[in-house]
Amino acid sequence: MEIDIMTIIVGGLLAIGLFFFLAGAIGIIRFPDFYSRLHPAGMIDSMGLLLSMSGLALFTLFDGGLCLASVLNSLKIALIVVFVYITSPTATHAIIDAGMRAGLKPWTKKRNPQSK
């Protein structure tokens, strides 16, 4: 099995992207409160999605050969990233706004000394 440069690039991008997904998933469970949990949730959408989707776009572009169909497929994958980049920060903004308006105080070490 030969390993060419594209396999390394695509595999590397996917691996780093999946690392961000994993870190985000752990972060959602481990962070102490509502607001800080949104940070790893946003990280999944931004870094994880960007890296893994660009890996997939490169893969479709070079696996199918440089023809119209594979370029279109890659563009569609790029569009996923564009739309998530538009909507995901807005959703995070709206959720935090809702939390603040509902009166949820952010977690601080001083206020919760007993929690880890």
Next chain:
Amino acid sequence: MKITGLVTVIICGALLIFYAMDFPDFGDGTSPASTYLSPYFIEHTIEDANVPNIVTTVLADYRGYDTMYETTVVFTAGLACFFLLRRKESQNPPARFYRHTPTGITLRIEEGGKLPAEGSKVFMRIDSLWAPDSLIIKNTCRLVIAFIQLFALYVVAHGHHSPGGGFQGGVLLGSSIILFAISNDLRRSIKRFNEKTSAILGALGVLLYAGTGFLCLLLGAHFLNYKALAPIFRSTAAMARSHGILCVEIGVAFAVMAVMIWIYYNLSSAGKHDEGL
């Protein structure tokens, strides 16, 4: 009344469970469905209806009756929500809230106070519970709604070739309007897509479905046998079935979209259609 309902539900549930025991086992290779129905669908879809997506053909053609009543059930759900929840908007709500747009100041006007003019550009009525004036959310939703609707039309029209069809496309169309209602407010959404429109569109969707079936009946074939529509579409029998499926899917999309919006209006404002979410 509650006891009557409970007894009815228990009897219906018991009957359902009792007769469900006669069904063939899950994944049973000798059941009628897998001995001759599924092979027939898989082998004959292309020559019968010229549709690559077998699921769409089974849903809208081979089992057209089933889907027609599913659409009717969706419409009935909308009607049920309407009859259960809809109330007249209270003429004099206790207090109304307005935002003075240039300054961002919120006004609370007690009952009997002088209200700003209805179409005022300066004062904007806001909900009493929840009134963020979030430019970010409004503009993002404005940007995204157009794409959602475009994609919904694609899903409806492309059901022949890919996953999708009337139900999914209708839900996407409905959710775009609901997104508008969430990002702005209910009153503005109702101004653009009011209750009457949603009721009429819901009924129209069911009518479009049943009407397609009835047209086949008029042309001398069985109900929902789209082959009979071939002279209307000026095509072969197989293509006529394909076009018939599209007509039916559009009907489903209308019904699902309208009912989604209608249920949302009734649920979010507790039937008063004045403010909510």
